[in-house]
Amino acid sequence: MSSSTLPDASQVGLPASDAASAAELASLKVRLRAALRQFPDFPSPGILFEDILPIFADPSLHEALIRSLELHITANYGGQKPDVIVGLEARGFLIGPSLALRLGASFVPVRKQGKLPGPCETQGYEKEYGQDFFQMQADSIKPGQKVLVIDDIIATGGSAKAGGELIQKMGGDLLGFIFILELEFLHGRDKLPAPVYTLLSGQA
Numbered sequence: 001m002s003s004s005t006l007p008d009a010s011q012v013g014l015p016a017s018d019a020a021s022a023a024e025l026a027s028l029k030v031r032l033r034a035a036l037r038q039f040p041d042f043p044s045p046g047i048l049f050e051d052i053l054p055i056f057a058d059p060s061l062h063e064a065l066i067r068s069l070e071l072h073i074t075a076n077y078g079g080q081k082p083d084v085i086v087g088l089e090a091r092g093f094l095i096g097p098s099l100a101l102r103l104g105a106s107f108v109p110v111r112k113q114g115k116l117p118g119p120c121e122t123q124g125y126e127k128e129y130g131q132d133f134f135q136m137q138a139d140s141i142k143p144g145q146k147v148l149v150i151d152d153i154i155a156t157g158g159s160a161k162a163g164g165e166l167i168q169k170m171g172g173d174l175l176g177f178i179f180i181l182e183l184e185f186l187h188g189r190d191k192l193p194a195p196v197y198t199l200l201s202g203q204a
């Protein structure tokens, strides 16, 4: 499209910097979406598995992922900066620490039961293909800290709901949940007690 056919930022009612960020985010998302792969019947029949690992195999896509999440976070949540990024084991650990570093926030893990030392909070949950327990160290979130939860995918929402419950037990203020992809037909977002953002369109 030629520049003469594109509205400029003032014509669409946005400050120029917001319009530039929206355009940057849109082009990053196109590159990220193209990198994903699907595997039918993994890990069990009937599941179409979404593989996000190609993003991490390419440093420019890895940077695109962190930058796109940074753009989303700085433009939303009423300008509030998260104090803590919580990542869900295991694939949330691929994204959470580098995102936290970029934002100047703490990173705190939610782990599967039996992996964390010291007093822990525990929450059971069901997910798309099984049952499990999540834990967090009991002193890992201070009351009133603003927390964003990150994971690769929301399917049934069971994992993210359990992570959110652990954060709320410790008095954390849940700003929202962020995912790369959403299996929309499972309506997992309806289970979650804070705003849900998915970076890329998922399985409808």
Ligand SMILES: O=P(O)(O)OC[C@H]1O[C@H](OP(=O)(O)OP(=O)(O)O)[C@H](O)[C@@H]1O
Binding pocket: 088, 089, 090, 091, 092, 126, 127, 128, 129, 151, 152, 153, 154, 155, 156, 157, 158, 159, 160, 188
């Ligand atoms: O919305 P849900 O139905 O709860 O499913 C989504 C979760 O399922 C996968 O994790 P899983 O524990 O299967 O594997 P991982 O340890 O490789 O992250 C995925 O990474 C999400 O965390």
Ligand SMILES: Nc1ncnc2[nH]cnc12
Binding pocket: 047, 048, 049, 050, 051, 128, 129, 153, 155, 183
């Ligand atoms: N279809 C899917 N693909 C990848 N990870 C998942 N976690 C739960 N459902 C999934």
Ligand SMILES: [Mg+2]
Binding pocket: 088, 089, 090, 091, 092, 151, 159
């Ligand atoms: Mg997971």
